[in-house]
Amino acid sequence: xxxxxxxxxxxxxxxxxxxxxxxxxxxxxxxxxxxxxxxxxxxxxxxxxxxxxxxxxxxxxxxxxxxxxxxxxxxxxxxxxxxxxxxxxxxxxxxxxxxxxxxxxxxxxxxxxxxxxxxxxxxxxxxxxxxxxxxxxxxxxxxxxxxxxxxxxxxxxxxxxxxxxxxxxxxxxxxxxxxxxxxxxxxxxxxxxxxxxxxxxxxxxxxxxxxxxxxxxxxxxxxxxxxxxxxxxxxxxxxxxxxxxxxxxxxxxxxxxxxxxxxxxxxxxxxxxxxxxxxxxxxxxxxxxxxxxxxxxxxxxxxxxxxxxxxxxxxxxxxxxxxxxxxxxxxxxxxxxxxxxxxxxxxxxxxxxxxxxxxxxxxxxxxxxxxxxxxxxxxxxxxxxxxxxxxxxxxxxxxxxxxxxxxxxxxxxxxxxxxxxxxxxxxxxxxxxxxxxxxxxxxxxxxxxxxxxxxxxx
Amino acid sequence: xxxxxxxxxxxxxxxxxxxxxxxxxxxxxxxxxxxxxxxxxxxxxxxxxxxxxxxxxxxxxxxxxxxxxxxxxxxxxxxxxxxxxxxxxxxxxxxxxxxxxxxxxxxxxxxxxxxxxxxxxxxxxxxxxxxxxxxxxxxxxxxxxxxxxxxxxxxxxxxxxxxxxxxxxxxxxxxxx
Numbered sequence: 001x002x003x004x005x006x007x008x009x010x011x012x013x014x015x016x017x018x019x020x021x022x023x024x025x026x027x028x029x030x031x032x033x034x035x036x037x038x039x040x041x042x043x044x045x046x047x048x049x050x051x052x053x054x055x056x057x058x059x060x061x062x063x064x065x066x067x068x069x070x071x072x073x074x075x076x077x078x079x080x081x082x083x084x085x086x087x088x089x090x091x092x093x094x095x096x097x098x099x100x101x102x103x104x105x106x107x108x109x110x111x112x113x114x115x116x117x118x119x120x121x122x123x124x125x126x127x128x129x130x131x132x133x134x135x136x137x138x139x140x141x142x143x144x145x146x147x148x149x150x151x152x153x154x155x156x157x158x159x160x161x162x163x164x165x166x167x168x169x170x171x172x173x174x175x176x177x178x179x180x181x182x183x184x185x186x187x188x189x190x191x192x193x194x195x196x197x198x199x200x201x202x203x204x205x206x207x208x209x210x211x212x213x214x215x216x217x218x219x220x221x222x223x224x225x226x227x228x229x230x231x232x233x234x235x236x237x238x239x240x241x242x243x244x245x246x247x248x249x250x251x252x253x254x255x256x257x258x259x260x261x262x263x264x265x266x267x268x269x270x271x272x273x274x275x276x277x278x279x280x281x282x283x284x285x286x287x288x289x290x291x292x293x294x295x296x297x298x299x300x301x302x303x304x305x306x307x308x309x310x311x312x313x314x315x316x317x318x319x320x321x322x323x324x325x326x327x328x329x330x331x332x333x334x335x336x337x338x339x340x341x342x343x344x345x346x347x348x349x350x351x352x353x354x355x356x357x358x359x360x361x362x363x364x365x366x367x368x369x370x371x372x373x374x375x376x377x378x379x380x381x382x383x384x385x386x387x388x389x390x391x392x393x394x395x396x397x398x399x400x401x402x403x404x405x406x407x408x409x410x411x412x413x414x415x416x417x418x419x420x421x422x423x424x425x426x427x428x429x430x431x432x433x434x435x436x437x438x439x440x441x442x443x444x445x446x447x448x449x450x451x452x453x454x455x456x457x458x
Numbered sequence: 459x460x461x462x463x464x465x466x467x468x469x470x471x472x473x474x475x476x477x478x479x480x481x482x483x484x485x486x487x488x489x490x491x492x493x494x495x496x497x498x499x500x501x502x503x504x505x506x507x508x509x510x511x512x513x514x515x516x517x518x519x520x521x522x523x524x525x526x527x528x529x530x531x532x533x534x535x536x537x538x539x540x541x542x543x544x545x546x547x548x549x550x551x552x553x554x555x556x557x558x559x560x561x562x563x564x565x566x567x568x569x570x571x572x573x574x575x576x577x578x579x580x581x582x583x584x585x586x587x588x589x590x591x592x593x594x595x596x597x598x599x600x601x602x603x604x605x606x607x608x609x610x611x612x613x614x615x616x617x618x619x620x621x622x623x624x625x626x627x628x629x630x631x632x633x634x635x
Contacts, residue, residue, distance in 0.1 A: 018599035019599040022494075022599060150537065152537065153533075155557060156553070158559075161559040164559070164564070168563040168566055171567065171570075172566060172571075182583075183495070183597065189589065190598065203586045206578065206585055207584070207586075207590050208589070208590065208591075209589055210492045210590075210596055211492060212490065213506055215496040215497075215500070216508075217511055217580065218577075219496050221577050224511070224573060225570055228519075228570050231562070232563075235559065235563070242559075439494060440495065443498070446471075
């Protein structure tokens with residue numbers, strides 16, 4: 001009943017019991033924050049405030065404060081949007097697709113990965129909204145009759161599909177995450193000593209008591225939500241890619257975009273999960289739950305999706321040449337050898353060459369190496385979006401319109417601000433939420449816990 | 459029906475499962491089992507029926523699909539048809555490819571949210587509801603069976619003891635549980 005092949009590495013080390021799992025997960029919430037946490041939090045908060053300032057300036061003055069011009073109408077804002085949405089893909093991938101594939105190693109990391117997803121999608125949503133210029137009219141994207149007549153939104157436009165895709169993704173991810181959190185909030189509630197803590201977690205846990213029928217329904221809805229979220233997560237970045245692919249700009253108008261964007265999203269999402277979890281497992285002492293085995297598994301996903309992205313880059317080049325369309329050919333030649341060659345080659349180095357190092361077992365099981373690589377991958381993926389967006393636009397059809405893009409301090413401020421906001425949310429989460437899905441993890445203790453493996457028991 | 463109950467606590471899921479099976483074999487009605495995590499096979503051992511929530515989710519999905527289709531048909535074709543980029547909106551059929559993404563998104567949106575609302579409603583869960591588990595340790599590491607206490611009280615207790623319960627409590631229920 002609790003059998004698992006002895007070849008598999010244990011997923012929970014340190015000979016834990018059910019009680020110890022509870023205590024290890026509850027400790028960061030019940031204890032006090034250490035200095036590292038406060039330093040990181042302070043730093044993130046400053047970045048966040050800087051971002052708020054930049055956004056306020058943008059709203060007050062208009063988007064003329066950004067570095068955009070008549071030729072390059074989309075630059076950092078949409079680059080950052082796609083980058084954040086991409087990062088927001090790993091969470092649902094881990095919790096939904098790996099649930100359907102019955103991958104048990106997802107259990108210690110899915111909670112944090114989903115939290116990261118939700119926080120990343122928040123950041124992503126800010127960019128298109130503020131790019132509208134008049135933010136207070138953002139409700140125009142909703143399918144409601146225009147106040148000044150009865151004109152509806154255009155459902156033929158991929159930009160509107162995006163509104164639906166991103167908002168559905170955010171709300172479904174939030175619900176999926178929250179449903180999983182309920183039993184764990186109940187655990188914190190039942191342990192709480194301070195009346196205030198008890199009150200708060202009592203509200204959050206919806207009265208959960210772990211009745212047999214409730215668990216049966218709980219498992220069913222988790223499975224159905226996973227089944228719904230799997231095509232959803234693939235559809236979201238597909239639709240994001242259609243913002244570009246359905247246009248007629250050389251360099252954007254390609255059919256490879258949907259799968260290529262989805263692979264890239266998973267690639268960057270996993271890299272961000274690595275960045276966060278490598279720090280978190282250390283800070284809140286979860287090395288027994290987020291083991292080298294977990295890190296290696298994620299590195300393998302990074303290697304695989306990185307290779308898919310690499311193939312996509314090369315296919316794009318080939319198809320540009322093979323199509324015989326000189327505009328396409330120029331767009332790609334210009335990317336590699338034009339004024340933005342440095343962005344293109346940064347992207348190639350970070351995304352195509354660096355993940356191949358993961359073929360070496362020594363490297364993919366090294367925490368320091370993984371951490372550095374995860375940051376390199378995220379830099380590379382940012383450059384990918386920048387290259388796609390800016391290099392395709394900056395050479396317009398008329399050479400007289402050719403231009404370059406350079407960001408202003410407002411562009412940079414908003415981007416830094418979203419990074420700050422993201423870390424503020426994640427740090428607050430790591431202190432107040434059960435960061436490991438402990439109820440779920442307890443189900444695999446007897447099959448994957450170190451003391452039950454290797455025939456030591458039974 | 460007596461409203462006295464016996465609580466038997468176990469500290470292991472496998473022992474609990476064995477206990478539940480023996481209690482059932484002895485003809486004891488199991489009122490409830492509280493566990494810290496989903497114990498696989500417990501619903502079968504208790505004789506619970508399969509949940510139908512997935513069927514409900516399917517229905518909700520169909521509802522979302524039709525809603526999205528009808529909404530876009532009304533807005534784009536019936537109410538204010540426009541000629542966008544030389545592609546006029548005359549029929550639902552011709553516009554369908556452009557409608558696919560949002561029809562899919564709405565299917566997921568409706569199925570997911572309405573299913574979760576159904577889940578909460580059926581379980582009687584809402585923010586701030588009092589904890590449903592009588593013993594706080596059942597969200598940590600203990601597994602508790604709730605049994606009616608009647609004429610067979612001694613028999614029930616002996617089965618609990620025999621199957622390895624670590625603690626047995628009796629309680630008079632005051633309110634509807």
